[in-house]
Amino acid sequence: MDKERVKKLVRELIIEIGEDPTREGLKDTPRRIADAYTEIFSGYDSDSELSVQFSEDSEMVVAKNIQFYSMCEHHMLPFYGTIQIAYIPNGRVFGISKLVRVVEKFSKRLQIQERITKNVADEIYAQGVKGVAVMAEGEHLCMKMRGVRNDAQMTSSAFRGVFEDQKTKEELLKAIQNK
Missing domain, CATH: 1.10.286.10 (GTP cyclohydrolase I, N-terminal domain)
Known part of the structure; x- marks a missing residue:
């Protein structure tokens, strides 16, 4: 820049x-x-470093309440919230900081919440995990301070691999709801 x-x-x-x-x-x-x-806007130059993994296996790994801050590409106003990431490893796990960095990579751009959710899921799934689920909840200042002026929150999700199965989705939702 x-x-x-x-x-x-x-x-x-x-x-x-x-x-x-x-x-x-x-x-x-x-x-x-x-x-x-x-x-x-540092996400344009960011490398998520997901290639750094540790030999370990687990049935499901869940990282909850990863904060994100982004700028709406339509109005250039902030939106922010939390992201939950769940994945099923394939013999290797990621350090939690790597998951946070993937979220930052895509949120620190002109963006929409749905695309952040999809991009994070795609990036993690491309590393060979058996499945990944990403759920984001966001508050959008472009909607709060202009236009409809409403406090509604938005939720978006993306499921890849084994998380496309309904039973696995239900197990994930139970794990995330147990705060």
Whole structure:
């Protein structure tokens, strides 16, 4: 990301909305936004490192309440929530930090919740696990602070491999509900 260009564009936006970019509270805003966007959109340059695995087997591994923060690609406003990931290993397990990094890789982009859910499931499934399920719950500021102005939450899910079987889905839901 070209931070200098972002700073210039933000300065122009400040002027366009009717503000003075030289005003005390706005002087450093273009730099702050350029710095923030470097972090917020770091998913484009991210490597999830899922190839690092440990020899171990388990019937089901569940990582609950992985926080995510993203930016809606339609309004460029934040949405955030939690993701639950369950997978059935095929002789090797991932460190939990690797699962968090996969979530960050896809959430730190202009995005929609449904795509994050699908991308995370696809990335993990591509590593040769027997199955993966990803469920995300999100709150969307694009809906809360504009438009319909409603506090509704959204849930999305993606199931791959053995999790496409109804009995396995039910076992997963029991495991996740036992907080």
